[in-house]
Amino acid sequence: MAVIVVLVLFINWRAAIVTAIFIPTVLAATFVGLYVIGYSLNVLSLFALILVLGLFVDDGIVIVEAIDAEKKKGVKGVKAVSNALNSVGLADVSGTVTTLLVFLPMAAISGILGEFIRLIPITVILALSLSLIIALTIVPLLSQIMLVGKTKSKSALSKTAHLIFYGFSDLILKLGKLTGSFVRFYLATPVLTIIVMVIALLSVALGINYAGMLKFSIFPTPKDTDSMLITISYPEQTSIDAAETIAIDAEAQIKQVASADIEKITYLRSNASSAIMIVDLTPVGTRDTAEVIAERLDDLFSQLDGADFKVELSSAGPPSSDYPxxxxxxxxxxxxxxxxxxxxxxxxxxxxxxxxxxxxxxxxxxxxxxxxxxxxxxxxxxxxxxxxxxxxxxxxxxxxxxxxxxxxxxxxxxxxxxxxxxxGQESENLSSFGSALLAMLLALLIMYGLLVLQFNSFLQPFLVFLAIPFSFAGLFFGLYTTNNPLSFFVVIGMTGLIGIVVNNTIMLLDYANQMIKKRGVSERSNIRSCGC
CATH class of the missing domain: 3.30.70.1320 (Multidrug efflux transporter AcrB pore domain like)
Structure with a gap:
């Protein structure tokens, strides 16, 4: 729904309808594809679909916007579709392929972690591939039917309708032209160009500084969850009756301290050496965070004798060890x-x-x-x-x-x-990430080769890669200020971010190259014009 609202505001309501058809079509095709290759819908595949939604919708938006732009120029019929595909088709394919290559190393992660997460890259790669096919086939047909050229407003009613349906998109176009004017202005002034470059480099340096201040945890404990695990370890030679008494007393103390926050307590295991309780909490938002409740329980257990108590919040990863x-x-x-x-x-x-x-x-x-x-x-x-x-x-x-x-x-x-x-499992996880790093380096080399073929240049692909570190300037600062570590989930988000940045940079460079060929002016002049 958010995507549709954005399209209504930034382009027009007709483009929003085309995209509204495009999104469920891609999702349905992905469901069928997962079924054909033997996978089911589960938490991981749904997580991957949520992640890739913001990526594959770009395929449809790029094509729809290009066709809409052609029709606003007065080009009609199949010619408008043909011009649009000639203009952005190759860049769209290249951007999608490079995004696929970014996620491919995740499928190469070895060990238990690799088996656990493999469905994520498979789902992402499948959805992106299908979205590209649908964007280049079905979307042009729908755009040809739904999109109309820009009409001249004659009556007061038509002017009002235009203001309602196109007013915000016209404002965005004006802001785009202002941005282009700013780019032209500072590129035309060497001193301002140097200042902008210094500011950009300082932002990257600041991001790197904050990255060094982050801790690394593959599966960190969440700040809040709907359950927690309490492990009771009894001293040696504790009888089963004594262990039962300690557990019952501990359970009573837990309910006394956090009765309003607990729905039920279930014993996962109980014997003379240890017991494990699963504590289900009331819904999030109706209580203190699980982290605060765990701190209260830790204070309680520090005053209890007869056993060692450990409180852990439920998380996506394996339970942490006392001696890691x-x-x-x-x-x-x-x-x-x-x-x-x-x-x-x-x-x-x-x-x-x-x-x-x-x-x-x-x-x-x-x-x-x-x-x-x-x-x-x-x-x-x-x-x-x-x-x-x-x-x-x-x-x-x-x-x-x-x-x-x-x-x-x-x-x-x-x-x-x-x-x-x-x-233990932590060693295998670290080894798995090492194998993914090698696969990522190989994917970057393949990506570079594809970009060399597309741009017929060894330098321009470096410009695409150069945009990647600039995207991390705010990322690491945000993680640091919100007290979040570098983790498996952050790496997935960074992977998606790299795909978006590379895709956008490819589109920008491709547009600049097209303008150079059409206008026959210098690269510097066309870089200035790309901002408007």
Missing amino acids: FAMQIFSDDQEVLTLASAKLADFIKEYDLETNSVTDVKVDNLSLLAKIDGRRFVEVKARLSDSENSASLVELQDAVVAEYNENNLSDLGLTANSLEFDF
């Missing part, structure tokens, strides 16, 4: 394991992380005979003040590797392959 950093030390010598684990535990405990801190370190398996692939090991684990900051795990790993090189390991009786790091 885990390092394995391999040796068959008990004395070597004892000395090395003590040394490394002290180093980790005293290490000063940039945006985090180590609150506790413990050594597991020292009194047990634990083996991996026939090799005995002990495990040094660290608890962090912010257990969700994935960047801190990598920082701590790098610090250990840098400090304990081959010579220092030899002094402890260890070899170069005696240390390994396994953060």
Whole structure:
């Protein structure tokens, strides 16, 4: 509905009707496509459709607006459609293909995370492909029927109707011309051009600065949710009756502290070693945020004896570990394991992380005979003040590797392959993102090659890529001010943003090139004219 309102205001109501038909047609075709390739509608596919809606609607808008512009010039019939497609068709195809390439690396993410999110890029790529086909076939037919040329207003009634239906779009055109005048003005003045460039570069530098201040968490805990998980860990040799008493008392205390905010409490598991409660909260908006409720429960549990309590908000990712950093030390010598684990535990405990801190370190398996692939090991684990900051795990790993090189390991009786790091699911997620990064670099190279073919230039594709960092200037600042980390969901949003920016820049460059060929004037003059 928002898209239709924007089109009514910015173009006209007839174009809005064409787009209103285009959007459900693409969605219906995507549903059919997902069914054919064996996928169903679920949370991920619907999330992907919401994400791609703002991307694929560009295909229809570009074609509709181009045909409308031709008809306003007085061109009629098939000629108007033909001129419009010749003008924006290639740029539209190129923009859509490059957006597909941006999302393609997400399909290459390996591991459990890759299997989990693979439906997102598949849905996006399918929807964008179908939207391009429909935009180049059905939309021109509908535009030919629905759109009319600009008519001269003669009577007072027709003038009033024009003001109602086209007044806002006329205002936008005037604002566009003012923008073009401003671009022409500062490009014609070298000093102003330098000032604008400096301001733009400073905005990018500011964005990079804020990016460095963000923490990285693949699946951060949400600020609010409709449920939370409470884990109760009992001391060793606790009887089942004693465990039940502790759990019942804890449940009563929870209801007393947050009775108005809780709908029900369900036990997921309960035995002599631990219990897990799922606490369903009342609807969002009728209570305090889940984060505030969790803080109240943490204060409550700090006063209860007999067990350890942990409160977690439900999130899209796996539950966080109490000790997210885990390092394995391999040796068959008990004395070597004892000395090395003590040394490394002290180093980790005293290490000063940039945006985090180590609150506790413990050594597991020292009194047990634990083996991996026939090799005995002990495990040094660290608890962090912010257990969700994935960047801190990598920082701590790098610090250990840098400090304990081959010579220092030899002094402890260890070899170069005696240390390994396994953060469980977090390690696999980090590895998956590494594979996606390599795939992204390959996609950028392919994208560059396609743009070279389109523009017949090795320089102009760099102009397209140059627009990408300028789009991040406000992104990182916004994440920082709203206290949101870099996460899986942010990466998806950034991927979509790159697609939009690249698409818009391709359209602008293609228009400039067309004007150069038609008018036979310099590139600088045509860049000035692109703003109007």
